[in-house]
Amino acid sequence: MTPAARAQATLDLLEILFPDAGSAPAGPPADRALADYLRGRRYIGSKDRRAVAEQLYGVLRAHARLGWWMERAAAAPGNRLRLIAWLLLAGHESVAAVRTLFDGSSYGPEPLDAAEVAAAKRLAGETLDHPDQPLDVRHEVPAWLLPQLRAALGADLPRELSALAGEAPVDLRVNTLKAERAAVQAALAEEGIASAVGRLSPWALRIDGRRPVAATRAFRDGLVEVQDEGSQLVAWLVGARPGERVCDLCAGAGGKTLALAATMRNKGQIFACDTLKGRLDRSAARLKRAGAFNVARRVLKSETDPWIKRHKAGFDRVLVDAPCSGAGAWRRNPDAKWRLTPEGLDRLTALQGRLLSSSARLVKPGGRLVYATCSLLPAENLAQVERFLAARPDFRLVPLAEAWPEELPGKPPSAGETLLLRPASHGTDGFFVAVLQRRLEAAGAHDATGEAQGQVGGSAETPPLESA
Ligand SMILES: C[S@@+](CC[C@H](N)C(=O)[O-])C[C@H]1O[C@@H](n2cnc3c(N)ncnc32)[C@H](O)[C@@H]1O
Numbered sequence: 001m002t003p004a005a006r007a008q009a010t011l012d013l014l015e016i017l018f019p020d021a022g023s024a025p026a027g028p029p030a031d032r033a034l035a036d037y038l039r040g041r042r043y044i045g046s047k048d049r050r051a052v053a054e055q056l057y058g059v060l061r062a063h064a065r066l067g068w069w070m071e072r073a074a075a076a077p078g079n080r081l082r083l084i085a086w087l088l089l090a091g092h093e094s095v096a097a098v099r100t101l102f103d104g105s106s107y108g109p110e111p112l113d114a115a116e117v118a119a120a121k122r123l124a125g126e127t128l129d130h131p132d133q134p135l136d137v138r139h140e141v142p143a144w145l146l147p148q149l150r151a152a153l154g155a156d157l158p159r160e161l162s163a164l165a166g167e168a169p170v171d172l173r174v175n176t177l178k179a180e181r182a183a184v185q186a187a188l189a190e191e192g193i194a195s196a197v198g199r200l201s202p203w204a205l206r207i208d209g210r211r212p213v214a215a216t217r218a219f220r221d222g223l224v225e226v227q228d229e230g231s232q233l234v235a236w237l238v239g240a241r242p243g244e245r246v247c248d249l250c251a252g253a254g255g256k257t258l259a260l261a262a263t264m265r266n267k268g269q270i271f272a273c274d275t276l277k278g279r280l281d282r283s284a285a286r287l288k289r290a291g292a293f294n295v296a297r298r299v300l301k302s303e304t305d306p307w308i309k310r311h312k313a314g315f316d317r318v319l320v321d322a323p324c325s326g327a328g329a330w331r332r333n334p335d336a337k338w339r340l341t342p343e344g345l346d347r348l349t350a351l352q353g354r355l356l357s358s359s360a361r362l363v364k365p366g367g368r369l370v371y372a373t374c375s376l377l378p379a380e381n382l383a384q385v386e387r388f389l390a391a392r393p394d395f396r397l398v399p400l401a402e403a404w405p406e407e408l409p410g411k412p413p414s415a416g417e418t419l420l421l422r423p424a425s426h427g428t429d430g431f432f433v434a435v436l437q438r439r440l441e442a443a444g445a446h447d448a449t450g451e452a453q454g455q456v457g458g459s460a461e462t463p464p465l466e467s468a
Contacts, residue, residue, distance in 0.1 A: 001048040004108025007083065007101050009044070010055040011109055013037055014079035017060075017335060021078040023067055030060055030335045050210070059086045060334040061165060064137045065128050075119035080109065084120055089128040095120045140165040142337055145327070145377070152376045156425065160376075163424035168331035170207040171198065171428075173227040175290050176262045181205065184223045191216045199427060200413060201232040203259070206427075222289035227255055230328070230421040230428030234321065234372045235259030236407045237419065237433050242267035244316040249273050249359050251297075254283025256321055261292035270295045271311075275302060303351070303358045312361045317368050320359045322352045324373040324380050328430020331423060349379050356388045360395065360438070369395065369436040374429055381432035382418065388436070398435040 001009070013034060017027045027033060034056060038049055059066065059082055066085045070077045073085075080102075087093045087101070098120055104111040112120065129138065136143040139161035153160045172188075172195065174181045185195055185205055193211045198204020205224070207213065218224050235256045240246045242265045248257045251272035260270055274280045277299045287295055300307055325345055326336050356371060363369045371388075373380050389397060400419050404412040414420055419433040 001044065001051075002105070002107065004101050004103050004105055006048060006051050006055065007087075008107055008109050009037075009048075009052045010059065011079060011083055013052070013056050014059065014082060018079055018082075023077060024338045025335045029333060029339075030056065031333065046212075055083075055086075057167075057334065058090060059083060061140065061167075062086055062090055062128055063334070063338060064140045065089075065130075065133065068130075068133055068137045069123060069126070069128075070119070073119045073122040075115070075122075081116060081119060084112070084116060085123055088120060088123045089126055092127075095124050140334070140337075142340065144342060145337075145340070148377045148379060149327075151378050152381075152420065153422065156422070159424045160422050163422075164328075164330050164376075164430065165334070166331060166423075168228070168329075168423075168429065169427070170210060170213065171227060171229045171232070172205045172207065172213065172224040173201070173203045173232050173259060174205060175223055175225065175258070176203065177266060177291050178221070179223045184218055187218045187223065188216060191218065198229045198232075200408070200410075201229045201236065202409065203232050203262070204229040220289075222291055225255070225258055225286065225290065227259070228329075228429045230426065230431040231255055231374070232259060233408070233419070233421065233428070234319075234370070234431055234433050235263065237372075237403055237435055238263070238317050238319050238370045239368065239403070239407050239435075240264050240268075240270075240317045244268045245314060246270045246317045246319070247273065247311070247315045247359075247362050248319045248321070249303075249355065249362070250319075250321045250323060251283065252276075252279045252321070254280075254286050254295075256319060257283060257295055258286060258290050258292055260319070261287070261290070261294055264294060266292060266294050268294060271298055271315075272296070273298045273300050273307075275300050303355045308358050308361055313364050315362045315367060316364055317370065318359050318362045319370045319372065320355050321372050322355055322380070322384075324348055324352065324375040325377060326374055327376050327380075328374040328421070328423075328432075331429065345377070345379065349384065352380060352384050353387060356384060357391070360388070360392055363395075363438045365438050366440045367438050368398070369438065371434045371436065373432045375432060376420070376422065376430040381420070381434075385418065385434045385436070394439050395436045396439060398437050400435075403435040 016033045017025045017030055019027050034053055066082055069085055070081055075081050084098055087098050099112055102109045102112050136146050150157050174184045188195055194208040195205040198206055213219050240260045240263045246260055251257045251274050257272045272295050280297045325340050330337050359369055397417055399417045400412045413426055421428045421431040
């Protein structure tokens with residue numbers, strides 16, 4: 001591909017993501033749009049694929065600052081100008097170089113028009129960052145989320161937001177059902193993939209740069225899975241033991257299910273549930289490759305599916321890896337933050353509350369419920385746990401200082417009763433984890449099966465199971 005053709009491919013993708021050229025993405029998520037675009041163009045080689053992806057994600061990571069500059073240059077925002085501004089401000093190209101790129105050739109973008117040339121001249125010589133930019137623009141976050149992020153991150157806000165706006169590393173989880181970490185590290189090195197052991201997860205290997213991991217023998221043989229170190233720690237904190245009954249209620253495509261099977265050494269039973277059959281189906285091949293044989297998959301109609309009532313008090317461990325804003329994973333999905341609305345966040349927090357209520361029913365007395373999100377927003381994290389504990393005195397919060405050393409070496413990486421992993425402090429995606437334990441003795445209004453006593457169909461916090 002010529003540089004002009006790469007620029008045209010980036011423009012095609014921007015048109016898919018911002019179909020009305022507006023300031024918020026309205027098309028499919030960027031990773032899906034990119035995968036679909038490339039799938040339909042097999043003739044694009046791997047180097048060009050990488051270059052187009054880098055250019056697209058570069059533009060997306062600079063979304064707020066590009067908007068700020070376009071406004072300052074009094075230029076009508078649009079996808080062409082997004083790319084032109086990014087080339088000038090982040091790529092430090094000259095106006096002449098941009099004009100060469102927009103060459104009007106059969107595979108390249110149309111030449112710059114007079115208004116674009118004028119805007120480009122106003123932007124030339126500037127850089128993406130400018131001291132007049134407000135904090136939300138400088139750190140690429142929606143302004144309405146800034147108070148919540150400040151509440152979660154305190155004095156660390158600027159450095160955490162700056163890390164959150166950057167690129168994520170590639171982490172692997174060594175599948176200890178099949179091999180030890182040192183042996184896998186050596187096998188990867190033999191295939192030309194250098195890695196370092198993770199700081200926190202005993203399974204983790206961090207890859208040096210972006211490498212074709214999926215093409216390695218180690219990956220094909222099921223010795224590794226790509227999984228952020230923070231996500232691995234969530235699975236560790238579930239503390240699932242061999243022989244136990246474990247429910248992974250929001251299992252998706254099985255990232256954490258696979259890790260749970262490893263801590264259980266394939267002994268006992270995992271139920272991997274989700275409301276999306278397609279996602280659960282995707283876990284099948286991964287489980288097979290990993291040699292994880294103790295997993296049953298179950299599609300639920302909703303968080304009040306009758307399956308939950310049938311399995312009440314049936315599990316030693318229940319993981320709720322809740323659907324969330326994904327604010328902790330913005331390094332990987334930089335467009336996601338611009339899709340989130342206050343109404344969307346309200347819908348998510350309501351669903352999280354219902355999932356916590358329902359999942360509590362599944363936990364045996366003495367068993368544990370682990371609530372996790374890949375979010376940094378207090379409304380999805382601590383606020384959920386506090387509301388849950390107020391409604392369910394038969395559960396206690398297991399402090400991190402107690403839960404961490406039961407599963408993992410060293411001291412917990414954050415202070416407080418719950419775990420909040422952050423990109424700058426821990427080098428992981430943002431994750432929240434709370435470990436909750438069902439008391440052995442029945443407490444208050446809840447009997448040993450998790451049913452609210454004296455009420456038909458549950459309390460306000462616990463919708464009737466039969467309603468599904
Ligand atoms: C954060 S993702 C799970 C990721 C997965 N655990 C992993 O490690 O790869 C949340 C999942 O919750 C599922 N979900 C949404 N609503 C649900 C519900 N009411 N009951 C169960 N799962 C639900 C979504 O389909 C999504 O797959």
